[in-house]
Amino acid sequence: MKREIGIGILGLGTVGTGIARLLTENQSLIAKRLGATLTIKRAADLDIERDRGVRFADGVLTTEPFDVIKDPNIDIILELIGGKEIALELINAAIESGKHVVTANKALLAEKGIEIFQKAAAANVNIAFEPSVGGCMPIVKTLRESLAGNRIQSISGILNGTCNYILTKITEERSTFADALAEAQAHGYAEADPGLDVDGLDTAHKLAIISALAYGMELNFSDIYVEGISGITPMDIEFAEQCGYSIKLLAITKYDEHEDTVEVRIHPTMIPDANPLSKVDGTLNAVTISGDAVGDMMLYGHGAGMMPTASAVLSDIVDIARSILSGGGMRVPMLSFQMANIRKIAVRPIDEISTHYYFRFSALDSPGVLSKISGILGDHGISIKSVHQIERELDGAVPIFMLTHSAREAEVKSALDKISALDVITDEPVLIRIEENKN
Amino acid sequence: MKREIGIGILGLGTVGTGIARLLTENQSLIAKRLGATLTIKRAADLDIERDRGVRFADGVLTTEPFDVIKDPNIDIILELIGGKEIALELINAAIESGKHVVTANKALLAEKGIEIFQKAAAANVNIAFEPSVGGCMPIVKTLRESLAGNRIQSISGILNGTCNYILTKITEERSTFADALAEAQAHGYAEADPGLDVDGLDTAHKLAIISALAYGMELNFSDIYVEGISGITPMDIEFAEQCGYSIKLLAITKYDEHEDTVEVRIHPTMIPDANPLSKVDGTLNAVTISGDAVGDMMLYGHGAGMMPTASAVLSDIVDIARSILSGGGMRVPMLSFQMANIRKIAVRPIDEISTHYYFRFSALDSPGVLSKISGILGDHGISIKSVHQIERELDGAVPIFMLTHSAREAEVKSALDKISALDVITDEPVLIRIEENKN
CATH class of the missing domain: 3.40.50.720 (NAD(P)-binding Rossmann-like Domain)
Known part of the structure; x- marks a missing residue:
C-alpha cells in the first residue's frame, strides 16, 4: 500500500x-x-x-x-x-x-x-x-457530509472578515465608513483596493458555492443580488442598537420548496440581538445553517488568515x-x-423578496411630513411597525427612522421613489433590510 | 455497483x-x-x-x-x-x-x-x-477530518442541554436549583432521575470521547474529574454577573505538550462575557476547539433531541x-x-491543576474576619484579585466574595479547609473555578 x-x-x-x-x-x-x-x-x-x-x-x-x-x-x-x-x-x-x-x-x-x-x-x-x-x-464538509440527511432550508453568514471588522469599528467607535476602512487597511485587514471585500463580491463568490452545495443547484454567481457596506453610517447603527439590532453584511440564501425558487442575496442586514450572528465581531466569521432535522446550527471561527x-x-x-x-x-x-x-433552480429577483425594512428619511422639520410619507407607504401596502423622530438637525433636516412589517421589495422601491420626490425630503432615503428571528 | x-x-x-x-x-x-x-x-x-x-x-x-x-x-x-x-x-x-x-x-x-x-x-x-x-x-467529524492537520491544544464545551437549561433558568429568574430542575422536568428536558445529567456524568462520557479523538489517547472515563451543578445558587450567579461572568457546566480538556499530560475535567465554571460560550443559553450546546493552525473555532447547535x-x-x-x-x-x-x-496519556489530577478561583465565604459580621481569611490564603501562596463584601445578612452571617489570580488546586483546598475551621466562618466555603480568556 x-x-x-x-x-x-x-x-x-x-x-x-x-x-x-x-x-x-x-x-x-x-x-x-x-x-x-x-x-x-x-x-x-x-x-x-x-x-x-x-x-x-x-x-x-x-x-x-x-x-x-x-x-x-x-x-x-x-x-x-x-x-x-x-x-x-x-x-x-x-x-x-x-x-x-x-x-x-x-x-x-x-x-x-x-x-x-x-x-x-x-x-x-x-x-x-x-x-x-x-x-x-468546515462549511463544505458540514453541508456535504454532516447534513447529508437534511433538507437545507436557509443559510445566513458573515463571510468576510474585512467587512465585519469595519462594521464592528463603526459600531464600537461610531467612526465613519471611510475612517473604519482606513483603520482596517492600516491593520492589514483590507486591501489597498478594498472593492472586492467592501462591495460584497468576495462574499458573493462564497455564497454562490454555498448555495450550490446546499440545494444541488448550478452555481449562479451572476444571479446573486449584492450590496456592499459603504453606505452604512454611525447614525443607522446607533438607531439599530437602540432597537436591539446589529448591522452585519449578511450572506443569505433560502429555498422555497413550494415555489422551487431560491433567494441568494448579500446586503447590510439588521439582525436582532438574540441572533447569535449579532455577537460575531471583528474579523471573525460565522454561518448559521438551518435544516429540517438539525434545526439551526452555527459554525464560528477565523474566516481567513x-x-x-x-x-x-x-x-x-x-x-x-x-x-x-x-x-x-x-x-x-x-x-x-x-x-x-444538479439542476438549475430559479433565483428569485430581489424585487420579489419580502422582508422587514428599516428606512431613514431626511426631511424638513415641517408639519405634515410624516403624514405624507406614511400615506405613500400605505398606498403601497407597506405597514409601519414603528416611527421614531429625533430633534437633532443635520444640514437643515431632521432624520425620521421607520421599521416596517414584512413588505415586498418592489413595492418598497416604488414607495421610496415617490417619497424621495417630495419637496420636504432633502436626501436619498436609506433602506436596510431586516432578518427577524424565525421564532 | x-x-x-x-x-x-x-x-x-x-x-x-x-x-x-x-x-x-x-x-x-x-x-x-x-x-x-x-x-x-x-x-x-x-x-x-x-x-x-x-x-x-x-x-x-x-x-x-x-x-x-x-x-x-x-x-x-x-x-x-x-x-x-x-x-x-x-x-x-x-x-x-x-x-x-x-x-x-x-x-x-x-x-x-x-x-x-x-x-x-x-x-x-x-x-x-x-x-x-x-x-x-459535527464534533467527531470536525476533530477527525477537518482538523487533521492541527495540534489540538484545548477544547471546552457545553455538552448537556439539561444542565444548561437549569443554569439559564437560575440566571434569568434567580430561581433555586431545585425549582429550575423541577421546571426542566416539567418541560421534558430532565429525566425523573436527573443524576446522569445534573451530576455531570453524561458530560463526562462525552468528554472522554472528545479527549480520545483530540489527542490520540485511550479513553479514560474514570480519570475524569466531575462536579455537577446542584450546588449553584442564585447568589453566586448574581455575583458572577456583576463581575462580567456567566456560570456554565463546562467540559474542559487541555493538552500540555511539555509535560505530555492532559487535563480532563467537568465542573461549574465562571466564564467571561467575551467568551462566546457565555451566550449559549437554554438547551443549546456548543463547543470551542483550539488548534495550533485554526486558532479557536466553535460549533453551536442542538445537542440532543x-x-x-x-x-x-x-x-x-x-x-x-x-x-x-x-x-x-x-x-x-x-x-x-x-x-x-493510540497511547495512554497521563491525566493530571485535579489537585495539580492551576486556575483562577471564585470563593464565597459565609462569615460572622465581626472585625478581623477578612484579615484571617486573607492571611490563610497568603500563607498558601494564593493571591487575591478582588474582595467584595455586601451588607446583606443571611442566617446571621454575611457573604464575602473573592476572586483570585491563578492558584494551584491543592493549595486552594488546603487553605479552604483551614478557613472552614475558623470560628468566624459559619458555613462551608463555596468554590467555583474560572476560565479566563487566553488573550
Missing part, C-alpha cells in the same frame, strides 16, 4: 506558505492520524529566493508551475495562485494529468465552477475547495489522501449532489 | 423513531446526494405495536434484535438501545457478523470503547458515533454507505489516530 502522498504547491503566497509550514511542522502528527506521510515534492512561485521561514528540500522550489503539474510523484496539486485565467489553465492541466486539486479560488469556482467540476468528474479526479469558503470553518486557511487546505489534502490510500476513489460528490441531479 | 444499502435499527425510542422518519421522509433527497438508496430492512423493539407516526414496510418490525443483526441484506446496524450490557452484546454480535455499527451510546463508548474499537478494527468494520457527542454538531440526533446518525450512515459504495473500506481511523498510535 502506498504510504507517501506527494503534494505539489502552486503559489507560495500567504496560504501557500502557511500550508508549507503546517506540512513541515506537523508532519509526524499528521502521519499518526493518516497512516501515511504527506511530502511536498515541488512548489512553484515566481519568487523562489525570498525567505518565507520554511525550509524546502533541495530541488523542491521552481518558477515553472508545469514542472509541478507534470511531476509523476505528485498526487495532489494545491492551486493557491488566485486570479482566474492562469489558475483555470493550471487546474485544467492538473485534471488532464490525472492529479487531484485543492483550491482556495472562490472567484474562479463561483464563475467557472460547473465546467471545472464536470471536467474533473469525467477524469475521475477530485477538486476540493474547503479553503475557498469560511477559512477554517494564513494558518486557519492552511488548516482547511490540509483537511482537503487528508481527505483526498485517505481516498487514495483506501483505493476508494471519488466518495463524496464535489457539489454535494450526484452530478446527474 | 451496489445501489441499495440495508439499514437495521435496534431500538425505536426517540432517536430510533427520528431516524426512521428521516430515512423515510428524505429518502429521495438522500439518494440524490448519495447515489444510492438507504432502506430500513429490519427494526427491532420490545414494543412493535405502538404508533410512532412512521410507516414501516411489512415484515420490517421485530421484537428480536438478533433477527436484525443476522439479516444478510443489512449492511449497517444502528444501536439505539442504550444501556451497557445488552448494547455491548449486540454491538459485539454485529461486529462478528461483519456489519458496520452506528451508535449514540456515549456511556458504553466512554467505558468500553477501546475494546470495541479494537475488535471492530480487527474485523474491518466501522463503529461510527457522531450522535454520541453533541447531537447535530429526536431530529438533531437523527441527523447525526444519518451523517454516519451516509459516510459508511459511501465507503461501501466506493469500495474504500476503513478510511478514517475510528479514534482519529491510527490504532498503533
